[in-house]
Amino acid sequence: MTNPTERAIFLQAIEEENLDDRLAYLDSACGDDANLRQSVEGLLAAHEQPAALLDHPIGADRSRPFLARELVDESVDHIGMQIGPYKLREQIGEGGFGLVFVAEQEQPVRRRVALKIVKPGVGSKEVIARFEAERQAVALMNHPNITQVFEAGVTTDHRPYFVMELVRGLPITEFCDEKQLDVRDRLNLMIDVCSAVHHAHQKGVIHRDIKPSNVMVTLHDGKAVAKVIDFGVAKALGQKLTDKTVYTRFFSMIGTPLYMSPEQAKMSSLDVDTRSDIYSLGVLLYELLVGATPFDRGRLDSAGLDEMRRIIREEEPPRPSTRLSTLTAERIRSLGIQSGGMGPSQSRSFSSDLRGDLDWIVMKALEKDRTRRYDSAASLAQDIRHYLQGEPVTARPPSKFYQFQKFARRNRVVIGIVTLVGCTMVLGTAASLWQMSQAIQERNAKDEALRGAMVAKAEAITAKQEVELFATYLTQANELVASGHAHLNAGQWSEAARDYDAAVEIQPSYYLPRVQRAQLYARLHLWPEAAKDYAIALANGARTTQPQWWGVPALFRFTGHLGEYQRLAEQYQVQLMKEPEEPDWLLLRGLMVGDPAEPIALV
Template sequence: MKAEPDHSRQGPPLQVLLEALTGLESAVERESFLDFTCRGEPELRTRLERLLLLQPSAEAFFENDPGGGEERWSDEPEDGREGVGMRIGRYRLLGRLGEGGCGVVYLAEQEEPVKRRVALKIIRLGMDTENVIARFELERQALAMMDHPNIARVLDVGATRTGRPFFVMQLVDGEKITDYCNAKRLGIRERVALGIRICQAVQHAHQKGVIHRDIKPSNILVWEHDGEAVPKVIDFGIAKATGTGLDEQATYTVDGQFVGTPAFMSPEQALGRGWDVDTRTDVYSLGALLYELLSGRPPFEPARLREAGVEEIRRILEEVEPKSLSHAVESMSEEERQKVAGERSCETGKLAGSLRGDLDRIVMKAMAKDRQRRYSGADALAADLTCFLQDEPVAARPPGGWYRLRKLVRRNKGVFAAGALIFASLVLGLGAATAMYFRANRAREGAEMARKNEEVLRRKAEIGQNIAHAAVLVRYGKFEEADALLAAIPPASAEPSLESAETFRSLGLWHAREGRWKDAAERFSGLAYSLTGADSSDTDAVSLNLQPAASSLCEAGDFEAYRRLRMMALERFGGTSHPVVAEQVLKACLLQPADERLLSKLARLEALMRQVELSETGARDENLRAWREFAIALFEYRQGRFSEALDWLDRVMASPSENLARRSIALALRAMALEHQNRHSEAVADLEAARHIVVNRFASEPSIFDVWEPVWQDWVNVRLLVREAEGVVGSL
């Protein structure tokens, strides 16, 4: 029976709720689902319960042989129902293997051209909506694309006479992976080996452009072939395509709804935004699968998730950190720990220790809340698990010297045992001489350290004295003498103080007015390092001083010093909660192209600016808003997302707050984005418009320092981006 759409009520469509409800396995789960979903809507609950009751009767031929015990050989009966003994094409249905939210899987026998048993999946009766058919079709196409020994193969596809699609798969006569491992009492290393093969299968799907999105124990079946355990990944029913063209015409998810199984679902998937899910959501689910496979428990208590509402589930997945594997085992009751250890052929007292360390870190890295901190893909997770089995250092653990040495010893026990005997002999023979040597050496080192400390203190005193003297000279306008005192002081070496910061600022402006950008860059760098060290507050009054240093370093072409300034800025302001500080850091760090590592660190600041809503009104508010939008556009451009950059630049250009520097720098950035989209004529026009503004500005006011002081930095940045745009528009 097909549920009619209900346009009068708010919330998810009735069809979506019915799909979710029929996908639940137990009566308790269905009751909890109805309690939560239908709160305050008794009519909705009644309708769902009636539709649910119709499902078994609509598939009554499972229990009874239609036609009074005679086989039915028509392609499909008139009422569209399938039953045991019925034929669909060249396949005869033998029984039902299982069902999900939108499909039913049958055990079937293929009769030509070869005779064999297969699994046949067809859309459930009453579920053949456009949404469900699109999802079913995607699963069929996704599986057909894949050819991997650990993914169930598609053997045939087709449709019944009434248009209901089906596909035929290799029959996997196996057990759920957790049941198989427990029944066979597989040890920890054997379970890890199975996990590697599952990761490799998921990576194969990712390479074909398919994200599974529902990896869990019941979707990994294990069967034995020639005495070897073979895991098979099944049920791509809620898979998502990523650039393969599979879902260009399909609409098969509902924004804001759960798609997947909460206990194994990544935080971003729990938000229900299908467009924001990438391959790392499968990495999270693989981590959750390994968690249960190794520790005997899922990362979050299923009972807790069943009792929680949707928002509480999302909060748990986004905020609550699961216990580590070893801690989870240690927190079990003695009886449960004995049972889990027995299923892993391990002594009870040694189970937690066998999970502590590398396996703890590998699984927790895979399940990191921030997907940037997870493994980059299923192949990287498989590689780290392989390193664990081979006693090699894993990427999930900081590579300390002792850690690497322990791994080396474990790989080469025999060699190190022999070496240890030789070493012990040498130690006994040379012990006395060594002790005398170390005593004498310690005395020399102590004297050398005292000398170096004295030299460092003397140097600091000289630097402080020079800065104090320079500050006095600056007050009397003797800039040349003051600058000579500071010329030998590296920017990061000056003792942080407000006095030194003001001295560096004054000398930086003095050099900049004369066009001595290398000297100006050194003084402004001294200002940035000194002030950020002296004032630990998270305010734009401090972060504002990054821009003069960044602009002058780029103008001087000192890109190594600019790289160091970027790192200092991120270390000092990377955790800011102030949107204006975020904007200033972003603009200071993106005057030149940035690598992926830097961009990933800046992503948090860009997200902060997107979220903020300025409460002030008036011209200043609009000016701040436009600069914030430009900073976001610059970040999108450096990321290579040119369409998004153009969208933000359109907002900048539409700002009612007129600012020639901002308009010209936005035009230069837009010219580069347009050129990358092969819109050359538009790019040339925008670049010419930016040049025109610059020419007119300097024709009326020859110096950038003839206007309100902070604006000079904006005009230096304009020159930098116009020069970069000339290279891009002229070279592509």
């Protein structure tokens, strides 16, 4: 095998125990290179069943892919098989090298159990070693949330098996969604899972493949009980799980990518410890709360191996509340998640519950730097309990003030020097700024005074122009009034009216043109028009003591201008009261036209 690419693909492919996963990996790794694909498939076949090369030589059949699974003796009928005191009844699971059955035990007790046995035809040394390692790992456990091993042995055809507690349940995510559990119930289940994983760590075993399908939930007396299963890729700490050699190749990924820690994605088991399981627990908690994994499943499936590893190692996933708010819109559009079971209203409730402490708990477990994760599964469980009891959680990030205090304690001398220099600079800057502000204020005061003077000058010029314009208009109006008066005396009514109209248009607020035009209207017996002009002239401040006004009160009275009549009457009364001994009989006659409250018809 001189081609290093072929070697790397082969070493990775033999770690893919599921046939579909292996095929998908080969499709991605080999691409369109048919020769490379055939070579790798032949090597896989030789690895699993060396003797089969006599019947299936490498490259003999180029019409279809050849995988090790084809070498399994599918003729063995397990249903009904008797293995010791156990009779196989129903197959309930299948892995890369093992089959899981429901079995009935008759003696010494009658019960149903789960029996896991190596597949026929795949009994290579590495497969047997991994199987026995799993069997030993589970046998070490004694925890209510980990499946219990009852017995182990070897069949008559030399295939190892072990018997364990039968868990009839659903993967934890499916169970929570189907039962529509709220946040509190999901967190309580997660505490049990953390407790089980912590127990495994105390026994010196790292699970390395924590995911929903390996955490089953069943009901015991109406209470949900979580069971951690499948220690098939478990790793021992400081001990050997089997006398046989279990070698994890340097360029291999152990676990499921969606739930894999960054150190697992390095494709080496040399640097994996219990904190790798903490990361997987964080992913599981994320999925329980959000309904999706931190990284999109479709994106990882479509990415190549190197890109997938880069995403896991480098990219920061969104916080659960942020991811849920994004998913909520999709759920509303689809009237609820068909696969997840949470409806829109429940999603919105979850989003509000997640903000804050739960966000920080999950993100602490998902830290890329494992030294910043929880140091144990028990610590993660304890923080979840703190949240449920309304107590402070350790995952909440420290405040900026706290971080500064820690930094200051570590760098007291530097902080002191920087503070002294800073104070000196601040004081000098403050003095400079004060002097500059004083100068700016003086300059602004001068500018303001200059602007005031300029505004006053502009206003004076405008006022002068307005006065000059008013005087010009006033002169023109007086000239028109004089012209109209001459026409009036000559009996030229239309010419007089034209001049008076022009004077009124030039100076609408000047009372004299209106008084003159009112007199013209009165002479022509246009009483309403005359009364209107007199009323406007009165409002504009005309002097009412002149002879032109002696008959106006009667005109106002007869034309219905009662308000103007009353105002003119009050002026006359004031004037009459000034000289009561010698009254102005013409003014008095103007007031003697009747009660203004009584309507008088105009004749």
